[in-house]
Amino acid sequence: MAGEGVSPAVINRLAKELRELQLKPEEGLKVHLNEDNIADVQAEFEGPAGTPYEGGVFKMKLVLGADFPQSPPKGFFTTKIFHPNVSKAGEICVNVLKKDWTPDMGLRHVLLVIRCLLIAPFPESALNEEAGKLLLENYDEYAKHARLMTSIHAMPAKRPMPLTATGGANAVNSTTGEAASDSGAPAVKKPKGIDKKAAAKKRGLKRL
Secondary structure (H helix, E strand, O other), X not given: OOOOOOOHHHHHHHXXXXXXXXXXXXXXXXXXXXXXXXXXXXXXXXXXXXXXOOOOEEXXXXXXXXXXXXXXXXXXXXXXXXXXXXXXXXXXXXXXXXXXXXXXXXXXXXXXXHHHHHHOOOHHHOOOHHHHHHHHHOHHHHHHHHHHHHHHHOOOOOOOOOHHHHOOOOOEOOOOOOEEOOOOOEOOOOOOOOOHHHHHHHHHHHHO
């Protein structure tokens, strides 16, 4: 289990860092706070513009061992991604989670470094050899494959349009309570009853 055996002091530190990330989020990064298990660190990255991952949303998690923070966490993408530094099983290879790790390193820094991998991969230390080879030898093919994987696995689901926006024969405008037309536009209001006083006035003018 992630975080099993982690000390209360470390849990408090994690809770503080995660709340700060929610109050002051980084661009393209969203952290989810699990109140039942603070050590369950999960985040979402937006695919950076200008990369084959643009438009995608990639979920990942950090798995904390009992000796954290003396030892680095392990990082995994839970969304499938075609990337040199991410294995087919989702494991992330980056120096910040290996030789560059220090016990005082914050979660914000770790997550930002992982996001930077989406912008600048390191094919020299590839976990996915196919992706690393393509990136070095044929970038267009690499980008094509990465975009395809993004379109299949990382595109956010579209929200259904509300009834009032789509219209239809039986649609009802929630604000006015009036039926909408088949085209989706509000139906034309029916004319109100004839003003009797105005009609009488008109008849009087005709007699003159």
